[in-house]
Structure formats: C-alpha cells, structure tokens
Amino acid sequence: MQFYTLFMHSSGASGIIQVYEWRFASMIDLKQITKRYGAVEAVSGLSFRAPEGQIVGLLGQNGAGKTTTLNILTGYLPPTSGQVLVNGMDMLTQARDCKRLIGYLPEKPPLYDEMTVQAYLRFVCELKEVQRRAIADHVEEIMQTCGLMDVRGRLIGHLSKGYRQRVGIAQALCGNPPVLVLDEPTVGLDPRQVVEIRALIRELGSKHTVIFSSHLLPEIQQLCQRVIILHKGKLVREADMSDLTDTGDVLRLRASIALGEKQLLPSLHSLPCVRRVKALPSASTKVSEVLIECTRDSDPDPQTQLFRLLCGLDAPIRMLMPERDTLEEAFLRVTAEDPSTQTQIG
Numbered sequence: 001m002q003f004y005t006l007f008m009h010s011s012g013a014s015g016i017i018q019v020y021e022w023r024f025a026s027m028i029d030l031k032q033i034t035k036r037y038g039a040v041e042a043v044s045g046l047s048f049r050a051p052e053g054q055i056v057g058l059l060g061q062n063g064a065g066k067t068t069t070l071n072i073l074t075g076y077l078p079p080t081s082g083q084v085l086v087n088g089m090d091m092l093t094q095a096r097d098c099k100r101l102i103g104y105l106p107e108k109p110p111l112y113d114e115m116t117v118q119a120y121l122r123f124v125c126e127l128k129e130v131q132r133r134a135i136a137d138h139v140e141e142i143m144q145t146c147g148l149m150d151v152r153g154r155l156i157g158h159l160s161k162g163y164r165q166r167v168g169i170a171q172a173l174c175g176n177p178p179v180l181v182l183d184e185p186t187v188g189l190d191p192r193q194v195v196e197i198r199a200l201i202r203e204l205g206s207k208h209t210v211i212f213s214s215h216l217l218p219e220i221q222q223l224c225q226r227v228i229i230l231h232k233g234k235l236v237r238e239a240d241m242s243d244l245t246d247t248g249d250v251l252r253l254r255a256s257i258a259l260g261e262k263q264l265l266p267s268l269h270s271l272p273c274v275r276r277v278k279a280l281p282s283a284s285t286k287v288s289e290v291l292i293e294c295t296r297d298s299d300p301d302p303q304t305q306l307f308r309l310l311c312g313l314d315a316p317i318r319m320l321m322p323e324r325d326t327l328e329e330a331f332l333r334v335t336a337e338d339p340s341t342q343t344q345i346g
Contacts, residue, residue, distance in 0.1 A: 028084075029049045029084075029085040030046055030048050030073065030084055031082055031085070033081075033084065035065075036080045042065050043079075045234065046069060050226075051209070051226070052209060054205070054225045055201065055210045056224060056227070056228060057223065057224035058214075059215070059229045060213075061335070066213040066230060072084060073091075073181060074102050075098060086102065102177050102181055103172030103173055103177040103179070103181070104180075105183060105185060107183045107187065109164060109168030111156050111168065113157030115155070116153050117154060118153065122139055124171045125138060129175070142173045146200065148166055161189060162189055162190070162197070165197060179210075180209070181211045184215075185214075186214070186219060198219065217328045220327060221326070227241055236335060244325075244330050245327060249295065250296060251294045251302055253292045253302065254290075254292075254321050255317060255319060257290065258287050259288055260285060260286060261282075264290070271306065271309060273294040274292060274294055276293040277290055277291070278291040291323065292306070
C-alpha cells in the first residue's frame with residue numbers, strides 16, 4: 001500500500017491545517033460508462049480499472065473514444081450513464097474529493113503564456129488549495145522533477161514545445177495527486193523530447209498511478225504494465241502487457257544457426273512440432289537466421305526437438321530466443337475482431 005498527502009488551506013479561524021492521506025488498492029474504476037452526443041455514441045458500456053502504482057496505457061485508433069474517456073474519468077465531462085469511482089468515491093456525487101486525487105494533462109495543456117513557469121505553478125497550487133506556506137517548496141520540488149529549473153523565470157509563451165509539455169505535466173503534479181491522467185503527452189514533440197518525456201513518465205510511475213493515452217504503439221509497450229484497447233468506443237481488451245503479447249499455444253523461436261538455408265529449412269520442417277519456418281535476412285550464406293513457429297505443448301518440447309536435430313546435423317546454434325508478439329501485432333489482431341465477442345480480462 002502507498003500513502004499520498006494533499007495539503008489544504010488552513011481550516012477556519014482555528015488555523016488547523018488539514019492533511020489528507022489516501023490509501024488505495026485500485027484508484028480508478030469505470031463501470032459501464034456510456035457517452036452519447038445526440039444519436040452518436042462516443043463511448044459504449046466501458047468498464048475498466050487502474051490498479052495502484054501502475055502505468056496504464058489507453059490505446060486506440062483516432063476516434064476510438066480515448067479523449068472522451070479521459071474527460072469523463074477526470075470529471076471534465078459527465079457520462080450519459082455509468083459510474084466513475086476514484087478511490088471508492090463517486091465522481092458525480094463527490095466530485096470535489098475525487099478531483100483532488102487526479103492531476104490531468106489534456107491534449108492541449110492549460111497554460112498561460114504571459115506568466116513565468118514558477119508564477120504559473122504557484123497559481124495552480126493556489127487553485128488546488130495547497131497549503132500556502134508549503135507552496136514554495138512544493139513548486140521547487142515539481143520543477144526539479146520535471147526538469148524546469150533552468151527555465152523557471154521564463155515566460156511560458158517563449159518556451160519550446162518540449163518545455164511547454166513539461167510545464168503541462170508539472171501543473172498536473174501540483175497538490176501531489178496519487179493519479180496522473182495524461183492525454184497524448186508526447187504528441188508533436190521531436191525525437192529527443194519524446195525520449196525525455198517518456199523517461200519522466202517512467203519516473204512518475206514509481207510514485208503515482210499513471211493513465212495515459214497514445215496512438216504510438218512502441219510508446220505504450222515501453223512504458224505500460226497494463227493496456228486498455230478501445231475500438232469504436234468499446235473496450236475490446238484489458239490486460240497486463242505480458243498477457244496481451246503472449247502468443248498462446250504457439251511458441252515462436254528466433255534462431256541463428258551455422259548451416260546454410262538449403263539444408264536447414266527442409267530439416268526444420270521435418271520436426272513434428274514445427275508449424276512454419278520463416279527465413280530472415282542473414283549476413284552470411286553459412287549462417288541461417290530463422291523464425292520458427294512451434295506447437296507449444298509438443299512432447300518432447302520444441303527446444304529439445306530442435307537441439308536433437310541440430311546435433312545430428314552438426315549445426316551449432318549461435319543464438320536461440322523466444323519471441324513474443326509486438327504490441328502492434330496484438331493491437332491489429334484484437335481490433336480486427338468483432339468487439340462484441342471479446343472477453344474483458346482482469
């Protein structure tokens with residue numbers, strides 16, 4: 001379990017400072033959320049959860065309902081039906097308490113170009129009711145975390161896109177919320193800025209529950225422990241990353257073998273466990289690079305069959321490693337199927 005503290009203004013004439021500590025196991029629960037705009041159903045029957053201390057990726061094509069979902073999750077939009085729970089509290093009936101637990105970076109950060117970075121973050125802290133005497137230290141810590149110390153006195157309007165994105169993340173951290181919701185945090189950044197923002201998100205994930213949307217599959221695969229895939233406003237898959245990229249009853253082995261393709265490929269096809277063999281580009285005609293698809297539950301196991309075969313051929317194995325699906329392959333497979341037939345995975 002983790003603890004997070006929110007600092008509030010002094011309470012009443014007594015001057016007692018209110019300090020809230022939050023203990024949680026699953027910070028966010030969406031239950032059967034639907035959002036309609038007239039006859040258009042942007043989100044339909046959506047249910048998922050964001051566990052404590054994980055980075056959760058929200059994935060989907062353009063128009064899949066990602067931004068609408070995040071707007072509902074953060075209380076910016078009300079759902080047509082369904083329920084959003086934050087640390088067990090209902091977003092509709094306990095909106096103020098719920099929103100204190102969430103820091104939100106929308107796709108277009110809510111920045112004031114005429115303010116300096118430091119002044120803006122102090123302003124956001126005041127809006128979030130951070131205890132006044134704690135603001136200076138809190139802002140200093142946030143600027144250090146987000147790499148903003150060198151531009152603390154500069155006008156936001158004069159900052160590069162990368163630094164503006166950092167300021168957007170910094171404002172989401174004001175008040176030390178246990179949940180961070182980031183909508184396309186690396187969109188429009190150059191490659192170096194993308195790497196820097198990803199590193200920052202990874203660091204924040206060690207202290208916060210992070211939910212972020214992206215259409216960049218490698219980004220989700222690098223950062224997330226859990227993935228939620230939306231397709232046409234519906235949940236088509238919710239799973240841990242390791243489960244999502246699992247190849248099921250097929251074992252894929254990538255191998256580098258010191259034997260020419262003409263002799264090796266027919267021999268591999270002769271193994272009872274082998275379903276398919278794909279030759280990959282190789283720098284030498286004496287070494288074959290192959291991708292072998294095997295039946296996982298073969299007896300003996302595929303690796304044993306392969307070793308026995310290659311020993312008989314006097315063909316040394318230079319490299320052998322299992323290969324999982326990429327997130328791209330998993331995403332295309334899942335979204336190609338009928339969403340109504342999908343099973344949600346907890």
